[in-house]
Amino acid sequence: MLELREVKVSYGAVEAVRGVSLIAKPGTTTAILGANGAGKSSLLRTISGVAPLKGGSIFLNNQDVSKIPAEKRARLGLAHAMEGRRLFRQLTVEENLRLAWSFGTQKTPQPAAIEDIYARFPILKEKSAVQAGYLSGGQQQMVILSCATIRDPSFLLLDEPSLGLAPIIVTQIYEFITSYARRSGATVIIAEQMANLALRVSDRGYVLRRGKFVLEGESRKLLADGVANSLSASYL
Numbered sequence: 001m002l003e004l005r006e007v008k009v010s011y012g013a014v015e016a017v018r019g020v021s022l023i024a025k026p027g028t029t030t031a032i033l034g035a036n037g038a039g040k041s042s043l044l045r046t047i048s049g050v051a052p053l054k055g056g057s058i059f060l061n062n063q064d065v066s067k068i069p070a071e072k073r074a075r076l077g078l079a080h081a082m083e084g085r086r087l088f089r090q091l092t093v094e095e096n097l098r099l100a101w102s103f104g105t106q107k108t109p110q111p112a113a114i115e116d117i118y119a120r121f122p123i124l125k126e127k128s129a130v131q132a133g134y135l136s137g138g139q140q141q142m143v144i145l146s147c148a149t150i151r152d153p154s155f156l157l158l159d160e161p162s163l164g165l166a167p168i169i170v171t172q173i174y175e176f177i178t179s180y181a182r183r184s185g186a187t188v189i190i191a192e193q194m195a196n197l198a199l200r201v202s203d204r205g206y207v208l209r210r211g212k213f214v215l216e217g218e219s220r221k222l223l224a225d226g227v228a229n230s231l232s233a234s235y236l
């Protein structure tokens with residue numbers, strides 16, 4: 001379980017996150033929705049420990065990790081797929097996957113874990129010996145997601161997995177995320193501007209506006225209420 005209590009993030013005078021609280025349970029997916037600059041990335045970054053926590057506290061399975069460095073949170077089972085396609089560009093697809101696996105729980109033997117990824121993203125098998133830096137944006141996003149999930153995390157943070165991708169690729173990426181969330185039992189948090197997309201795959205949704213949650217609820221209900229459509233007008 002992931003719990004945030006009145007979490008705050010600041011960059012000098014800029015207050016990016018101004019006191020947000022949430023509880024996310026294992027086996028559920030939570031969508032954090034918001035426009036450019038709403039504070040989505042800052043929130044995910046402070047959960048993983050990459051951005052300093054200015055106030056409030058963060059708990060992973062009831063353990064207060066607020067003062068614990070990022071690498072230690074990673075060892076507690078937290079994986080963060082950041083915005084901007086972070087991967088090892090000089091390493092091949094397969095080398096990226098092997099490296100990511102080596103940082104994980106290693107519950108599934110490496111060859112089986114890699115074959116599982118290739119079965120879900122066949123294009124990655126075709127490109128297994130290609131340096132990741134030469135892949136298309138969509139293929140790089142597949143590698144990033146694969147690297148995050150092959151570690152078998154208990155907490156998976158995904159920052160705008162659909163960003164800049166063609167609709168067909170977005171569909172594949174989201175199918176992968178949905179399938180992973182269902183079978184893994186992990187606590188999954190997705191930050192997205194594409195509200196409809198994220199609400200369709202999540203259990204609960206939170207709308208972040210200028211660093212505060214302005215709306216929250218069951219994703220199904222938020223969708224039914226047409227929140228995604230009204231977001232651009234009133235909340236984003």
Ligand SMILES: Nc1ncnc2c1ncn2[C@@H]1O[C@H](COP(=O)(O)OP(=O)(O)OP(=O)(O)O)[C@@H](O)[C@H]1O
Nearest residue numbers: 011014016034035036037038039040041042043193
């Ligand atoms: N390293 C930084 N230094 C100073 N200000 C920052 C930094 N990172 C983010 N900010 C500011 O904090 C606020 C929230 O930014 P953040 O990147 O968290 O938003 P976001 O919701 O992820 O937006 P986007 O959808 O564009 O990725 C913005 O006003 C942004 O300019």
Ligand SMILES: [Mg+2]
Nearest residue numbers: 040041042083
């Ligand atoms: Mg962002």
